[in-house]
Amino acid sequence: MKRLFPHPLLAVILLILWLILQQSAGLGHILLGGVIAILASLAASLIIPEPLIVRRPLKVLQLIVVAGLDIVRSNIAVMLILFSPRPQPTAAFIEMPLKLTNTFGLAVLACLITATPGSAWLEYDRERSTVLIHVFDLVDADEWVETIKNRYESLLMEIFQ
Template identity: 70%
Template sequence: MRRILPHPILAGLLLLLWLVLQQSAGFGHILLGALIAVLASLAANAVLPEPVTLRRPLKLVQLFAIAGLDIVRSNFAVLTVLLSRRPNPTSGFIEMKLELTNRFGLAILACLLTATPGSAWLEYDGERSIVLIHVFDLKDEAEWVATIKKRYESLLLEIFE
């Protein structure tokens, strides 16, 4: 079965996405969506370096809920800075040591940090396990590091390692 469908979760999600986008669950749409999902799963097998293993998949829901709230909160914080009478953000860079080593976990963390307004993942040094992050309005570096470690990295460690 793994030979035909090497990434069943990916294929299932793609089929579900296809049906939602088509706004139909007719036999033809299910058949075409399943074909596309299987082909995409086979293509993903060629480029993914290692199999994705989720130790605690339900923690993904918690992670994305927390990240969603943080993104909304950060949008308001950046808007407040920009709409202030004399915007004077103190941007800066943070070098942060990570415990997370899983490639998929690192990719998700990079996406979350970059999707959050006011921060961007710039560079990762795999040998030293250090990430460079740019922050738009950096007031307290230690608070940023603690927030990222507590809110994101700890959940990603539970999910992937």
């Protein structure tokens, strides 16, 4: 069974997305979507050898809420910076150590940091377990590091490790 469904969660999500895009749950769409989902799951096993294991699924909802609120707040903050009479924001780079080592957790963290306006994940050093982040308007580097560690990294460690 593991050979046919190396990433079952991926296959289920792809099937659901297929049915939503087709706007039909007919037998033909279910069968075709199932075949596509299985083939995509098999192809993904060549790229992603380790299985995705979500240890605490309810924490995923908490992460979605926290990230959603942070993205809205950050949009407002960037807008205020752009419309302020102040001449220039103080852009800077932060090198931040991470405890998170799970590949999926790191990918989600990279997406969250980059999706939040005013910040971008630039580089991850696996040997030193550090990430380089660009911040559009840096006021306090320690506050940024603590925010990312407390709000995102800790939740991602609970979810994936």
